[in-house]
Amino acid sequence: MLNKKVGDLLNIQVNKEFYSAYLYLDFANFYKNRGLDGYANWYQIQAKEEMDHALLMIQYLQNNDYEVVLEAIEKPDKKLENFDDPLKEGLEHERYVTSLIHEIYGAAQENKDYRTVKFLDWFVDEQGEEEKNASDMITKYQLFGHDPKGLYALDSEYKARVYSAPSLVLD
Numbered sequence: 001m002l003n004k005k006v007g008d009l010l011n012i013q014v015n016k017e018f019y020s021a022y023l024y025l026d027f028a029n030f031y032k033n034r035g036l037d038g039y040a041n042w043y044q045i046q047a048k049e050e051m052d053h054a055l056l057m058i059q060y061l062q063n064n065d066y067e068v069v070l071e072a073i074e075k076p077d078k079k080l081e082n083f084d085d086p087l088k089e090g091l092e093h094e095r096y097v098t099s100l101i102h103e104i105y106g107a108a109q110e111n112k113d114y115r116t117v118k119f120l121d122w123f124v125d126e127q128g129e130e131e132k133n134a135s136d137m138i139t140k141y142q143l144f145g146h147d148p149k150g151l152y153a154l155d156s157e158y159k160a161r162v163y164s165a166p167s168l169v170l171d
């Protein structure tokens with residue numbers, strides 16, 4: 001049976017994942033407004049992935065008879081001025097999300113809620129991937145982004161990103 005405290009933390013995390021989607025849509029708009037359609041595409045897809053995370057958590061909670069409560073989603077409030085501001089904010093945000101996932105993971109272990117521990121394993125791996133992607137985007141921008149041709153090449157690379165459904169599937 002799902003531990004109540006763990007269920008509550010997961011319910012809060014649903015909101016955080018939707019906020020992440022909102023934040024990345026804000027990043028996508030920032031780039032779209034500046035003619036960087038590739039970066040915009042990358043963050044639009046990222047926003048879809050965040051919604052997937054939220055939906056997976058909702059489904060997991062429902063599968064375990066937890067009554068999900070949806071709260072208001074906060075307005076994205078990151079100050080974006082320079083081209084690389086979303087990249088830096090994105091990495092910081094993912095590190096924060098990792099800390100939240102680890103907190104739920106710890107609570108699940110503490111309460112011997114091993115089903116949730118197993119469920120969260122996928123999210124732990126996913127966070128590792130997301131932090132790496134965010135960090136790589138900063139490195140590439142620092143290496144190539146200050147030269148117009150380099151920025152164009154990076155933008156083209158990010159334009160090629162396509163959405164794929166999460167590898168975690170729940171019954």
Ligand code: FEO
Pocket residue numbers: 017020049050053094097127130
């Ligand atoms: Fe849902 Fe970007 O972690």
